[in-house]
Amino acid sequence: MNVEEVLKLADKIVFSKTGRHLDDLQEAVLRGTLQREKYKEIAKDFDCSESRIREVGAELWQILSEQLGEEVSKSNFRSAMERWQNSIVLNFAQDVVVSDSFNICGESRHPPDIPNSNPHNEETSNTKQPQTLYQDLSEMPELGVLYDRTPELDTLTTWILQERCCLIALTGISGIGKTTLAAQLVQQIKDEFEYVIWCSLEASPTLAEFQYKLIQFLSQPEKLDSSTTNQKPLPLIKYLQKYRCFVVLDDVHKIFSSGELAGKYKPGYENYRSFFKQIEKLSHQSCFLLIGWEQPREISQVKSKNTPIRTLQLTGLDIAARRELLRDNGLEEIDDWDTLIHRYQGNPLCLKSVATLIQELGEGVTKLLPDDTLLLPEDLKDVLQQQCDRLSEIEKQALSLLAKESEPVNIAKLIENGTRPASDLRNALQSLLRRCLIGQQGSFYNLPLVVREYIKGL
Numbered sequence: 142m143n144v145e146e147v148l149k150l151a152d153k154i155v156f157s158k159t160g161r162h163l164d165d166l167q168e169a170v171l172r173g174t175l176q177r178e179k180y181k182e183i184a185k186d187f188d189c190s191e192s193r194i195r196e197v198g199a200e201l202w203q204i205l206s207e208q209l210g211e212e213v214s215k216s217n218f219r220s221a222m223e224r225w226q227n228s229i230v231l232n233f234a235q236d237v238v239v240s241d242s243f244n245i246c247g248e249s250r251h252p253p254d255i256p257n258s259n260p261h262n263e264e265t266s267n268t269k270q271p272q273t274l275y276q277d278l279s280e281m282p283e284l285g286v287l288y289d290r291t292p293e294l295d296t297l298t299t300w301i302l303q304e305r306c307c308l309i310a311l312t313g314i315s316g317i318g319k320t321t322l323a324a325q326l327v328q329q330i331k332d333e334f335e336y337v338i339w340c341s342l343e344a345s346p347t348l349a350e351f352q353y354k355l356i357q358f359l360s361q362p363e364k365l366d367s368s369t370t371n372q373k374p375l376p377l378i379k380y381l382q383k384y385r386c387f388v389v390l391d392d393v394h395k396i397f398s399s400g401e402l403a404g405k406y407k408p409g410y411e412n413y414r415s416f417f418k419q420i421e422k423l424s425h426q427s428c429f430l431l432i433g434w435e436q437p438r439e440i441s442q443v444k445s446k447n448t449p450i451r452t453l454q455l456t457g458l459d460i461a462a463r464r465e466l467l468r469d470n471g472l473e474e475i476d477d478w479d480t481l482i483h484r485y486q487g488n489p490l491c492l493k494s495v496a497t498l499i500q501e502l503g504e505g506v507t508k509l510l511p512d513d514t515l516l517l518p519e520d521l522k523d524v525l526q527q528q529c530d531r532l533s534e535i536e537k538q539a540l541s542l543l544a545k546e547s548e549p550v551n552i553a554k555l556i557e558n559g560t561r562p563a564s565d566l567r568n569a570l571q572s573l574l575r576r577c578l579i580g581q582q583g584s585f586y587n588l589p590l591v592v593r594e595y596i597k598g599l
Contacts, residue, residue, distance in 0.1 A: 142219075142222065142223060142226060144172065144175045144176070147171075147175055147219060147222050147223075148163070148168060148171055148172060148175075150222055150225070150226060151163065151171055151201075151205070151222065152168075154204070154205060154208045154209070154225075155167070155201070155204055155205075157208065158204050158207065158208055159204065160382060160383075160426075161424050161425075161426065162305055162426065165187075165447055166187060166189070166193075166194075166197055167197055167201060169183060169186065169187045170183055170194055170197050170198050170201060171201065171218070173186065174198075174215050174218050174219075175218070175219055180194045180195055180198065180215075187447075188447075198215060202214050202215070202218075205218070205221065209221055209222075209224075209225050211224075274335045274336060274361075274362065274384070275335075275336050275337075275338075275358065275359075275361055276331060276336075276337045276338070277337070277338040277339070277358055278327065278337065278338075278339050279339075280339050280340060280341045280391070281324055281327065281339035281389070281391075282320055282321075282324060284321075284324045284325065284328065285321045285324075286321075286466075286469065287318070287321050287322065287325045288318075288458050288462040288463075288465060288466050288489065289458065289459065289461065289462040289465075290318065290322050290325070293322055293453065293455065294322070294325065294326060294329065296453060297309065297311075297322075297326050297430075297453060298326070298329065298330060300451050301330060301387070301428050301430075302330060302333055304449075305426075305428075305449065306428060306449045306450065306451050307420055307421060307425065307427065307428055307429065307449040307450070308417065308420050308421050308428075308429050308431070308440065308449065308450045308451075309428065309429070309430050309431065309450070309451045309452070309453065310431045310436040310437075310440045310450075310451070310452040310453070311323060311430060311431065311432045311453050311455070312433075312434075312436055312452060312453070312454045312455070312575075312577055313454055313455035313456070313577050314434075314488065314528075314576075314577040314578060314589065314592075315434065315490065315524045315525065315527070315528050316488050316489060316490020316491060316521075316524060317455045317456070317457070317488055317489065317490070317577075318455060318458075318489050318490075319432050319433075319455055320391060320432060321489075322455065323389055323391070323430060323432050326430075327339065327387070327389060330387070331387065333385075333387075334385050334386060334387040335384045335385045335386065336358070336359055336384050336385070336386040336387070337386070337387045338355070338358055338386075338387075338388055338389070339389045339391065340354070340355070340388065340389065340390055340391070341391045341392050342390055342391065342392045342393055342395045342396055342433075343391075343392045343395055344395075345395045345396060345407070345410075347409065347410065348410070348412045348413050348416055352377050352416075355377055355380075355388065356375075356377055356380065359377075359380040359381075359384065359386065360375070360380065378419060378423055378425060381420075381425040381426070381427040382423075382424065382425040382426065382427075384426075384427070385426050385427060386426075386427035386428070387427070387428050387430070388427065388428070388429045388430070389429075389430045389432065390429060390430065390431045390432065390433075391432045391433070392432070392433055393431045393432060393433035393435070393436065393437075394433035394434040394435040394531070395433075396410045396413055397410075397435050397531075399530065399531040400531070400532070400533055400534075401533055402533055402535075402536070402568060402569070402571075402572040403435045403436075403438075403572040403573075403575040403576050404435050404436060404437055404438035404572075404575065405438075413437070414437065414439065417429075417437050417439060417440070418439060421439075421448070421449060421450055434528055434531070434576060434577075435531075435575065435576060436452070436575065438575075440452060454577060456487070457485075457486045457487020457488055458487035458488075458489060458492075459487065460482065462487070463482045463485075463487050463492060464482065466489060466492050466493065466496075467481075467482070467492055467496050470492070470493050470496040470497065471496065471497075471500055472496040472499060472500060481495070484515050484590050484591075485515070485590070485591060486589055486590060486591070488591065490521070490524065491521060491591055494518045494520055494521045495516050495518065495521075497518070498516055498518045499516070515590060515591065515594045517591070517594050517595060517598065521591070522595060522598075525591070525592065525595045526595075528576070528578070529578075529595070529596075532573075532576075533569070533572070535561060535565050535566070535568070535569040536569045536572055536573055538559065538560075538561060538569070539555070539559075539566060539569040539570060539573060540573070540578070540579075540588070540592070540596050541596060542555050542558055542559055543555070543579060543586060543587065543588045543593075543596075544588055544593050544596040544597050545558075546587070548587070549580075549582055549585035549586060549587040550585060550586060550587070551584050551585050551586070552566065552567065552570065552584070552586070555570075555586070570586060578592055579592075
C-alpha cells in the first residue's frame with residue numbers, strides 16, 4: 142500500500158474505535174512515521190512540541206493495537222497495516238469460495254468491515270457513501286444560474302469532504318452570489334451526509350429556538366423507534382457526533398446588531414458565540430456553513446490552516462462569465478460593452494439590474510454618462526441601502542472619506558482628512574473589510590465603484 146492508502150485505512154480503523162476521524166495532528170504523526178521521520182522532525186514540520194507528538198503517537202499505537210489484535214508501534218506501523226489489509230483480502234477470498242455466492246452482475250460481496258466498537262458508527266471499510274437519512278431543504282432558495290464558480294466550488298468541497306472543516310464562513314458583498322453558490326454546493330455534496338438541512342436566520346431565532354429546530358430534525362429516527370418514545374432528546378452536540386450532518390445557516394447577519402461594528406451580537410444573542418466555539422472545539426463529524434453580509438468575529442480572526450475553520454470571500458465573476466450573464470439577461474453587445482463590464486466588477490446582481498435598465502431605457506443611455514459615473518438602478522440602491530443601514534457612524538464616516546478619493550489611499554491620509562481618533566478609524570476599516578464593502582491592496586484602501594457611486598449620491 143502507498144502512503145495515502147495506509148492513511149485511509151488507519152482513518153477508518155480509528156473512526157471505528159472512537160467515532161472520530163483522524164485530525165490534522167494525528168495524520169501528520171502517521172504520515173511522518175510512514176516517511177521514516179523522527180518525532181522531532183514531525184514536531185518541527187507541524188510547529189508543535191516533540192512531547193505532544195509522542196503523546197499523540199502513543200494514543201494512536203494503543204488504538205491500532207486494540208483494533209488490529211497485535212502490538213503496533215512506530216517501528217512496525219506500516220507492516221502491521223499491510224498484514225491487516227492482507228488478512229481482509231484473504232478472508233474475503235475464502236468467504237467467496239466457500240459460499241459460492243459471488244455475483245459478477247454488480248452485486249458482489251464486500252470484504253468484511255473493520256471491527257466496530259461504536260454501535261452508532263455506520264461507516265465501513267468499503268467506499269460506499271453514507272446513506273442520507275434525512276434532508277430538509279425547504280428554506281433553501283430555488284437554485285439559480287451559477288456562472289463559472291468552479292474554483293470556489295472545488296475549494297469548498299475540499300474543505301468539507303477532504304479536510305473535514307467544521308465551520309466555514311462564506312462572505313461577500315450583496316449580490317455577489319453567495320447563496321447561489323451555496324445552493325449549488327448542497328446539490329453536489331448532499332449525498333455525502335446522513336443529514337442535510339438549510340436554515341434561514343431571517344427571523345432572528347434565539348439560540349434556544351434554533352437548537353430546538355435542529356434537534357427536532359436530527360432526532361427523527363428516535364421518534365420512529367417505539368423503544369425510545371419516552372426518552373428525552375440528546376443535546377445537539379451528541380447528534381452532531383453521532384451523525385454526519387451538513388447544516389447551512391443563511392442570513393447569519395440577522396443575529397448581529399445594526400449600528401455597530403461588524404459581528405457584534407444582538408442583546409440576547411451572545412450565546413451564539415459560545416455555540417460557534419463549541420462547534421469548533423468539540424470533536425464531531427459535522428459541518429456548518431455560514432452565509433451572510435457579516436460573520437462572527439471569532440471566525441473572521443482565524444487565519445491558520447491548522448484549525449477546522451475556513452473563510453471564503455467571493456469576488457466578481459471573470460470576464461467570460463460576465464459576458465454570458467449579460468447575454469442571458471437579454472443584453473447583446475453594445476459599443477461600450479467592455480466599459481460596462483468593468484465598472485460593475487463582476488457582481489451578478491449589479492449586472493442583471495443594469496442589463497434590465499438598459500433594455501428599458503435603450504442602449505444610448507450609457508453614452509450620456511460621464512466617464513466616472515455608473516448607472517445605479519433603484520433596486521440596486523435599495524440593496525446597498527439595506528447593507529449600509531447596518532453600519533456604525535464611524536464606518537459611515539470612513540466610507541465618506543474613501544468616496545472622496547479617486548485612487549487607493551493609506552490610513553495615514555484618511556486620518557489626516559478625518560476628525561476621529563486613529564484607533565477608531567482602524568477599527569472602522571477592519572469592520573468594513575469584514576463586510577466586504579471596501580477593498581485593500583497592501584496598506585492602501587479603496588471603494589468598489591458601485592459603493593462609491595452610492596455613497597456619493599447620499
